[in-house]
Each structure stands twice: as structure tokens, then as C-alpha cells.
Amino acid sequence: MNLKVAIQGIKGSNHHQVAKEYFGEQIELVECLSFDAMIDHLCQGTADKGIMAIENSIAGSIIPNYNLVYHNNIHIIGEHYLSIHHNLMALKGTAIEDVEEVRSHPMALLQCKTFLKQYPHIKLVEDVDTAETAKRIRDNQLTKVAAIAPKVAADLYDLDIIAPEIQTIKNNATRFIILKKKNKVLPKEAINKASLRFITDHKRGSLATVLNVMSDCNLNLTKIQSLPVIETPWKYAFFVDVTFETYDHFAKAKSLLEIMSEDFRLLGEYKNALLP
Numbered sequence: 001m002n003l004k005v006a007i008q009g010i011k012g013s014n015h016h017q018v019a020k021e022y023f024g025e026q027i028e029l030v031e032c033l034s035f036d037a038m039i040d041h042l043c044q045g046t047a048d049k050g051i052m053a054i055e056n057s058i059a060g061s062i063i064p065n066y067n068l069v070y071h072n073n074i075h076i077i078g079e080h081y082l083s084i085h086h087n088l089m090a091l092k093g094t095a096i097e098d099v100e101e102v103r104s105h106p107m108a109l110l111q112c113k114t115f116l117k118q119y120p121h122i123k124l125v126e127d128v129d130t131a132e133t134a135k136r137i138r139d140n141q142l143t144k145v146a147a148i149a150p151k152v153a154a155d156l157y158d159l160d161i162i163a164p165e166i167q168t169i170k171n172n173a174t175r176f177i178i179l180k181k182k183n184k185v186l187p188k189e190a191i192n193k194a195s196l197r198f199i200t201d202h203k204r205g206s207l208a209t210v211l212n213v214m215s216d217c218n219l220n221l222t223k224i225q226s227l228p229v230i231e232t233p234w235k236y237a238f239f240v241d242v243t244f245e246t247y248d249h250f251a252k253a254k255s256l257l258e259i260m261s262e263d264f265r266l267l268g269e270y271k272n273a274l275l276p
Contacts, residue, residue, distance in 0.1 A: 012131030076268025
């Protein structure tokens with residue numbers, strides 16, 4: 001049986017591209033139009049693995065996804081970086097002057113803001129997915145409507161690319177995390193990155209003390225994101241990514257952080273992916 005991989009989006013989306021690059025072509029795609037639906041498939045066992053965008057080099061973190069992973073007890077078992085290429089596409093024969101409306105995922109619209117400003121008459125509409133918008137244009141033969149999506153979506157849904165590579169910053173990449181309901185056990189020598197979540201005391205210097213422990217244990221902090229603890233106003237949880245050369249360094253830091261912080265959770269141990 002093929003591996004069932006849940007993604008946010010449909011065939012032709014960036015999540016689909018990551019699924020192919022990470023797992024290969026022999027997969028069964030479970031298409032979801034929201035990250036919540038993708039997590040539900042993992043929790044219910046109707047998907048084996050999941051792929052979730054977590055941060056972009058231009059737009060920053062996709063903050064709600066951190067809580068989705070935490071609150072559903074999902075494990076991060078890997079990561080993958082994808083260079084992002086946004087293209088404006090429409091029904092064959094459409095010129096950019098004919099377009100009255102551009103639809104795409106909010107993140108794609110944001111990342112193409114400079115290009116879109118050249119056409120103030122065009123209405124911008126946020127949609128659930130890049131490729132799904134392209135498919136809907138094809139299926140419903142929507143004239144005067146364009147989508148922002150990856151090039152593969154134009155090939156899949158028989159659309160013309162009327163403006164290629166319209167992202168504001170050409171060196172644009174998104175980090176995706178690979179998810180599983182139960183943690184995948186890698187040999188310790190293969191693990192060199194981890195994701196953590198914890199709460200510190202509401203006292204001066206509490207976070208600095210935790211960060212000093214990480215430094216003393218030879219961990220490299222690659223990401224820190226604070227989020228409010230919804231149940232407790234003005235209290236914040238920290239989501240942290242760290243890399244390390246040897247697992248023993250991380251194990252030492254982990255044992256100390258479990259004591260020093262509140263509600264400590266190891267979200268995943270995995271292999272650090274190469275930047276694109």
C-alpha cells in the first residue's frame with residue numbers, strides 16, 4: 001500500500017511538491033483545504049504522515065500552526081525547505097489587461113504585493129489554496145479571473161501563465177514540517193535538530209536563564225516564537241527550534257529544561273534539512 005500523505009491544498013500546490021520531493025512519487029495524496037482538516041486526518045488515522053508549512057522567509061511564521069501541532073499531540077519527524085515561485089495564471093488566451101480579479105492563498109497574495117500594486121484596478125481575493133483556485137478557474141471557465149500558483153498548477157489545469165515569477169523577493173523559501181501522530185524513532189546519531197515548547201516563570205530574566213542553559217549545552221537556537229497561553233491571559237509559551245552536533249548535548253539540555261520550565265513538551269527530534 002502507498003503511504004497516505006495529508007497536505008493542505010490539492011495537486012499542484014506547494015505542499016504537493018514537498019510531498020513528492022520528501023516521500024517520492026509513490027504516495028497516496030490526502031487533499032485538505034485547511035490545516036485543521038489535515039491534522040484531523042492524522043489524529044483519526046486516515047493519513048500516515050502530514051505536511052505543514054510553518055514559516056516563510058518573507059512573511060514569517062504561520063503562527064496558528066504551532067498551536068495545532070501542540071494541542072493535538074502531533075510529532076515533528078522531519079523538515080523540508082522549498083523555494084517558492086509564484087506565477088499569475090488564467091484561462092488560455094487571457095491577457096493581463098483582461099484580469100479583473102486575482103485569487104490565491106493570503107500568503108501568496110502578500111508575497112506578490114509589489115507586482116499587484118501595478119494593477120490597482122484588480123480586486124484581490126483571499127482563497128483557501130493556490131492550486132485549488134487554479135483548478136476552479138479551469139473547472140468553471142472563469143473569465144477575467146486569475147490565480148497565483150506554482151507553475152505545475154498551470155500544467156495540471158491547462159492554464160496560461162500570463163506573468164511568471166511575480167514574487168516580490170526572488171530568494172523566497174518556505175519551511176515545511178513533516179508530521180506523524182506517533183514519533184518516529186531515529187538513531188541518535190542521525191538526530192541533530194529538535195523542536196520544543198515550554199512556559200517560563202513570569203519573572204525578570206526567566207527566559208534569559210533558559211537561553212543560557214541552551215548555550216551552555218552547545219545548542220544553536222535557530223527559531224524562537226512566543227504565543228499567548230489562551231487559558232491564562234498575559235502568559236506566554238515559547239516554541240523553540242535548536243540544532244546540535246551531538247545528541248548528548250541536547251539530552252543534557254532537555255533534562256535541565258524539563259526542571260526549569262513549565263509545561264515542557266518535546267515536539268520532535270529529527271534531521272536538520274539543508275536550506276535551498
